[in-house]
Amino acid sequence: MALGAFVVLAAVREGHAHGAVSMEADQCKLKVDSYFMHFTGYQPQSSRAEFCEDIPEVGRTIIVLDFVDESLRDIPVSVKLARDDGVQRMEMTDTSSSILYIPPRKYPNGTIKIEVNFEKAGRYVGMVAIEGRGQSVANFPFDVGRGWSLIRLLAWCLVIVSGAVGTFLWARRRYSIGRELSSANHRQRRVASMKRFVLVLMAVLIGTTSAVLAHAHLIRSTPQDGSEISVPIDPMVLYFTEALEQRLINVALSRDNKSVSGLSQPVLSGNGRIVNVSLPHLSAGLYTVSWSVVSIDGHRTEGKFEFLYREP
Structure with a gap:
């Protein structure tokens, strides 16, 4: 997915305590121990640009973590955002410097959506912990309010x-x-x-x-582009940057260049920016999802993504 010259992708920094944020195929990837998550953030009130790490403006911010490893869905995960007060090692608990703390819990859908309001510009630290056999924590520092809108x-x-x-x-x-x-x-x-x-x-x-x-651009999808899944997806979900015209949404599925029938009619949710489509029973193979949408102001966009399905 590209937003032209206005897409903001922050520079990569090394994380700490078995974790890091890195760039791969135009997506941000967060590593916690041996597990990976895709990291996407945006500030809809100021621009449609996505960012990987540094947050360009103060104010309302949405951060989405998508699990790459399906096994993470069965493991408790906790999240913390805090002001960087110079402490060399932060505890994975709710402290006075925290602006957000989500205790350990499981995410069966494989997605963590965080909405937070940054009131002050400055230096912050994000922490993601996996509560498996012991606790593995990824730390990633980032700046707020030092970017370009x-x-x-x-x-x-x-x-x-x-x-x-x-x-x-x-x-x-x-x-x-x-x-x-x-x-x-x-x-x-x-x-x-x-x-x-x-x-x-x-x-x-x-x-x-x-x-x-x-223009309405695809932010992410479930399943993700290039992902490998072994559990049925119901529904398939596409997330866009703009509200869409319901009657002008087209979603098609193909396997080995052959059309797959049985998809439901697209259903809008999330203020008209989220498209839900129920899929038929799938057999193992590489699938291509082709989509075209029209935003409420009349601009048409289209694209496609792939995922590999392996029968459980």
Whole structure:
């Protein structure tokens, strides 16, 4: 999944205590002991950009952890987010520095969704613990409120363009001193050409930003792209960045380039951004899911992903 130049993917840092956040195939992967989770975060109130580690703005933030290893669904997992107070080793308990603590519990659907409100910019630490034979903890530090939002980026682009145009006009005026001035009509044509250039450039910048914000992009899915599963999925779930038109959702399933029938009609949930589709009984094989959707403002997007199903 790509969101063009506005997708934010943070730099990789090493974790501590048997864990780390890393990048693989444009997705963030969190390692806890020998287990892996996909890490995705976004701030819908400020932009549609995804981030891997650092959080660009303060405010409401949604973080989703998807289990790569199915065996994790039967193991208690706990999560903690805390301010980095300089303590070398943090305890996996609810302390005064915690802004979020989720005690150990099992997640049969293989997904942990966290919603938190960061009120202050600064340095924070995330912790994920697996309560198996002993406790394995992954620590990953991250910054909040030190990134670039789309609006801020657009504002800086306009400032740079305005500065460049101003510099050009100033240099042209100085160059013209002492020379014979052109006719009034010629000067007017030059000024009109410059105005058209500035207007076109601003339209391109604004149009590009609007296109990124308006299109519905697939954030993630259950099953995930490239995953291997051995338990039936019911329903299959697709998560999008924008609300969708119910009647214009198309989801198809194929195996070995042959269409698979028996899918239910797509059902919307989650403020119109989540698509649920019940699947028929599947036999072992590599499946391709093809989808096309239209956001409520009329923009169409499409894509596909694959998963491997092995019969239990």
